Amino acid sequence: MSLTNLTLKAAIDGLAAREFTSVELTRAHIEAIEAARGLNAYILETPDKAIDMAAKSDARRALGEAGPLEGAPLGVKDLFCTNGVRTTACSKILENFVPTYESTVTSQLWRDGAVMLGKLNLDQFAMGSSNETSYFGPVTNPWRAQGSTKALTPGGSSGGSAAAVAADLCLGATATDTGGSIRQPAAFTGTVGIKPTYGRCSRWGVVAFASSLDQAGPIAKTVEDAALLLTSMSGHDPKDSTSLDIPVPDFTQFVGKSVKGLKIGIPKEYRVDNMPAEIEKLWQDGIAWLKEAGCEIVDISLPHTKYALPAYYIVAPAEASSNLARYDGMRYGLREEGANLTEIYENTRASGFGDEVKRRILIGTYVLSAGYYDAYYLKALKVRRRIAEDFDNAWTQCDAILTPTAPSAAFGLGENSNDPIAMYLNDVFTVTTNLAGLPGLSLPAGLDANGLPLGLQIIGKPLDEATVFSVAGAVEKAAGFTAKAEKWW
C-alpha cells in the first residue's frame, strides 16, 4: 500500500509509530501530485516548502513536540492567503499576488504540525459549482462513469480540494463554503466535507466572496479525518469580528459515538422535482441506517426552502459586488492602463474578472441600487430570516437533519457552463445552511448506476458539530463506502 492511500488518521498514527517520516510521506505525495497534473487540482505546487516543513516536523517529533497534525501533508484552497506563496483566488486579477500574511485557518494547521503541499484550484473567487470558472482552467474529477472516459466536474467551488483528496494528492485539504462549495464537491468526489457553524473558523486572510455566508472547513477522506482537521482549523480569532468566542471541543471524540435516541429530521421540501431516483433511494438508505443505529426519524417541514436559492443568489452577489470592489488595479494585482481613472478601472476589471464573477458583480450591484434595494436585497434578508426560523422550529422536533447533498452526481465538464440557472441549482440543498449559519456535512454514501459517488448531508444545530460528526460517523459505518476512483491519470 502506498503512503498516499492512508487516511489522515492512519498517517498520523504511522508517523507517531515511527513507521515512516513526514519527509517520506510528503515526498510520496509530491510524486503523486506530479503524476496527476492532468487533473489540474493544484495550480501551484510548493514541493521545496513542503519538504522543508516536513523535515522540521520530523525534527519536532524527534524532540517529542508533535502537534495533533504533526507531519501531515495537506493541500490549501487558493482562496486562503499564504505568506510568501502566491494566492490568486484563481483569478487573473490576482494572478501574481503574493501575500505577506498567512490566513488564521492555515496558520493554525501549521501550528499543529501540518505540511503544505501547494495551492488548490477553485472556481474564480469561489463563484461556481463546477470549477470551470477558474482562470487556470477546470479541475477534472478523478471519478469517471463506468466504461466512459468523459471528463467530469469535481464540483465547485472547492473542486481542486475535493479532487486532490479523492485522488490521494494530499491527506486532507482546506476548503470554503458560501453556498455549498465544500459539500457539493465532496459529494461529487466521494469525499467528506464539512462547513461548520458560521463563526467557527476565522475568515481572516481568506479572500472574501460573501462575508455573511463564507465559512472555511476541511475536505477529507473520512469523517474522523474531517473532525481532526476541523478541530485544528476552528477557534476564536479577534481579527474577525464575526468569529465566535466559544471553546472548540476535540471533534474526533464524537465520531463513533452512539446515535441511539437521536431524532433525525427529514424535511419534505428537499424532495425536489426531477431528482434522480438513485438519490431518493440513497436518502432512504440513510434513513434506514440511522433507524437501525437507534435514531428516531421525524418528518419535518422547512417551508421556506424554495425561496432559499433565489435569496442566496441576491445576498451573495450583493456582498460580493462590494467585497470585490477592492480589486481596482491601484495597489496590487492586475492593472490595465487607460486614458483616465475610469478607463483604468474599466480596463482592469474587464480584463481581470471572468464572466461568472462579472455576472455576480452586476447582479449584486443591481440588487443594492436605489429603487431595487427593498424589492430584492431587503426582501432576500427577510427570506433569510424566515429560513433561519424554519430551522429554529425544526430543532424543537429533531437533533439533526438528513438530506441529499446535491441533486445529481458529477456532471460532464461543459455540460452546464452556458446555463447559469442550471448551475445554480446545484446549491439547492446546501445554501439553506449558509443562510442560517448552520453546520452541514457531506459524506459519500453510495454509488449511482454509473459508479459515481453520491453524498448525504447532515445538518446540525448552531455550534452542534458534535452531533453532526456522531451522525455522520454512524452513516459512514453503515454505508461502508470504500470505493475509490480508479486511477487513470
Place this chain on the structure above:
Amino acid sequence: MNENTKVIKGRTGDWEMVLGLEVHAQVASKSKLFSGAAVGFGAGPNEQVSLVDAAMPGMLPVLNRFCVEQAVKTGLGLRAQINLKSRFDRKNYFYPDLPQGYQISQFDQPIVGEGVVSVERDDGTTFDVRIERLHLEQDAGKSLHDQDPNATYVDLNRAGTALMEIVSKPDMRTSEEAAAYVKKLRTILVYLGTCDGDMEKGNLRADVNVSVCRPGDYEKFRATGDFKHLGTRCEIKNVNSYRYIQQAIEYEARRQIEILEDGGKVDQETRLFDPTKGETRSMRSKEEAHDYRYFPDPDLLPLVLDPAWVKSIEETLPELPDAKKARLQSQYGLSAYDAGVLIIDADRADYFEAAAKGRDAKLVANWVTNELLAKLSAAGTEFTNSPLPHTDIAQLVELIENGTISSKIAKEVFEHMWAGEGRPAEIVEKRGLVQINDTGAIEKAIDDLIAGNPDKAEAVKDKPQALGWFVGQVMKATGGKANPGTVNELLRKKLGVE
C-alpha cells in the same frame, strides 16, 4: 420672527437664508476606527497604513472600542440620545484614496440620535441648534494631484481614521450663526477630549447646506417640519475655517437669490468653495450623484452598548462649557461676557480659577481676559503654555488689592513680568514702584502745586472738572506712584471741591 434673521434685500423682495451643517470631526484616538494602525500628523506618506487600511485580500475590520467610547462621550456632551443598538453600513464608490471601494459608515442606525447645542452669538445672546444625529465612519486617504503632471499620488495614512459626522438640523439663519455654532461645537469637543479641533489640519471640517426662502417660510417649516416650505439646498463640501464658512454661505445665498430672481430654479447639488476666489462652484449635480448602495457591513456585527458602560462614561464627563459658564458667573460674580471668554477653552478657565483663589475674582478675570489673553494671542500661544504662572497673576492682583501698587502701575509691572523680569513683588521692589500712601509726601506735592498755580487753584472751585489737571500734575510729581485715591481725596479737601 427671529429678530436675528438677516434679511437679504433682493430686486423682487426680501430673502432669508436657512443653514444646516454636517461637521466632520476626527476622533482623538491613537489608532484607527477598524485597524490597529497608528493615527498621527506628520508621518511620511503611507507610513501609517495597515493591511486592513490598504484593503488587502482577506483583511477584516475590527471596531476600535475607544473610538466608540469617544462617540458616546460626544453624544452625551451634545445632550443627545445614545442609541444602544447601532449598525455599520458600507457606502460603496470607487476612488483611489478609498482602498476598500467602500467607506464603512452608519446609515440608518447611527450611534447617537437627537441632541441640542446652545450657541452664543457675538452680542452675548444665545440660540439652540438641534442635532439630528452623530455617526461614526472611516475617513478616506488623500489624493495628491500636484506631485506629478501625469499621475496622482495616494497617501493612505488618513485612510481608516475615525470620524464623527455631526449633523445639525437647519437651525441657523445667518452665516455668523453658522460660524458660532461650529465654534461652540468645537469647544464642546475639545472639552470632552474627543477631537483636537484642529481645523488647519482638517481634523474638524464642515459641509454647509444653504438654501434661501421668503420671510415667513422658515416659521412655517418649523411649525410643520415640512421641507417644502424651504428652498432647494446646495451642499458646500469640506469648508475648514470659520471665515471660509461665512464667506461660502454669503456667496452661496447671493448666488441662489440671483438665480431665483432671474426666474430660474436652484439645482440641488454639491458644491466646492474656492477660498482664493471667494466663490462656490458646482462639483456634481443631483443627477450625477453617486448611488452609494448602502447595505449593512457583513464583516461587522451590530454595535450593542451596555447601558452600564454608557452610564460609566457619563459619570466621567468633564464640566462642559455651558455649565462652567453658569458656575463662573454665580460662583465668582463674573459678567456673562467675561465668563464666556474664559470658557472658550477649559485651560483658560482653569487658569482663571487657580489665580482667583482668595483674590478679587472680577479683578483676576479682568487681568486674565484682557492683558494676559492679549499677550498670549499676540505670541500665538494659549494658557497651557503661558510663560506667566497663575500665581503671578494672583500676586499682581494681591498687590493691587492691598494698595501696594495702583492699577496703572500694575500695568507697568505686568509688562516687566511678561519681559521675564521676575515675580510681581520682586519687580515692584526692584523698580521702586511701591505706591506712595504717605499722606505727608502727597500733601507736600499738592501744596507745592497750589502755591505754584494760584489762578488755577482758584478757577477749579467753579469748574470741578479741571481737577483732573491737578491729579495729573501730582502723579507726575510723584513719579506715578502716589495712591490715586489719596491724591483725589486730599486735592478735593485742599481745593475746596465737593
